[in-house]
Amino acid sequence: MSFTHSFSMIAPTPTGITEQDPHMTTFDGVRYNFQGLCTYVLTQDCSNIHKPSFQVTADFRGKYSELRSKPLTRINAVNVNVDGMQLLRLLKNDHFLIKGHLFINSSAVIGNGQGTVKVEDEHVYVKLNNPALSLVWTKPTHGINIALNGPNMRGNVCGLLGNANGDPEDDFMKSDGVIVTKDDIYEFGDSWMVPGSCE
Numbered sequence: 001m002s003f004t005h006s007f008s009m010i011a012p013t014p015t016g017i018t019e020q021d022p023h024m025t026t027f028d029g030v031r032y033n034f035q036g037l038c039t040y041v042l043t044q045d046c047s048n049i050h051k052p053s054f055q056v057t058a059d060f061r062g063k064y065s066e067l068r069s070k071p072l073t074r075i076n077a078v079n080v081n082v083d084g085m086q087l088l089r090l091l092k093n094d095h096f097l098i099k100g101h102l103f104i105n106s107s108a109v110i111g112n113g114q115g116t117v118k119v120e121d122e123h124v125y126v127k128l129n130n131p132a133l134s135l136v137w138t139k140p141t142h143g144i145n146i147a148l149n150g151p152n153m154r155g156n157v158c159g160l161l162g163n164a165n166g167d168p169e170d171d172f173m174k175s176d177g178v179i180v181t182k183d184d185i186y187e188f189g190d191s192w193m194v195p196g197s198c199e
Helices: 182-191
Strands: 015-019 023-025 031-033 039-045 054-063 072-082 085-091 095-098 101-104 108-110 115-120 123-128 133-138 143-148
Touching: 031 182, 039 143, 054 133, 072 133, 072 143, 085 123, 095 108, 095 115
Parallel strands: none
Antiparallel strands: 015 023, 015 143, 023 031, 039 054, 054 072, 072 085, 085 095, 095 101, 108 115, 115 123, 123 133, 133 143
16 A cells, blocks of 8 residues: 655745734744834835835834833734725724724625634734735734735835844844844834824
């Protein structure tokens, strides 16, 4: 008796993670913390850094505690922009906006086959076709997982979640292309701030 076994090697989908008091994990696996108080680019198309075809941003806001002299921050909303226009905004209470229209604790199809949004338990699941992204928003931890589903995205993205090129050494690339070290985390993070977004 004989059998053949064949398989193809598929590279794992790069996933970037942000949760709680923004504990970040880049697409290439680098972990760090960033306490910003503005809106920041998590990931975007970097073929044209000033006019990306897509951009995922997050609104970081203060979470105050009597035990700390400085506020911790967490993500209160996530935005997906396509060709400069807001396609989707995920809010902290399982509500979301699609092209400005509010949906409350429901599921929806985005446009003409652009993707889907599904609310289940304390999670919001998003699958987009163009750009080829999947997002999972977890309400209790204020966490967002972003998966790059298109193989052409690897090495062609940038932002707080790195560039997904398989090399963790260059994940701290600022928006001007300069690579800094983990010691310069606020310089790195602030370079990805959306202008005019601070409270």
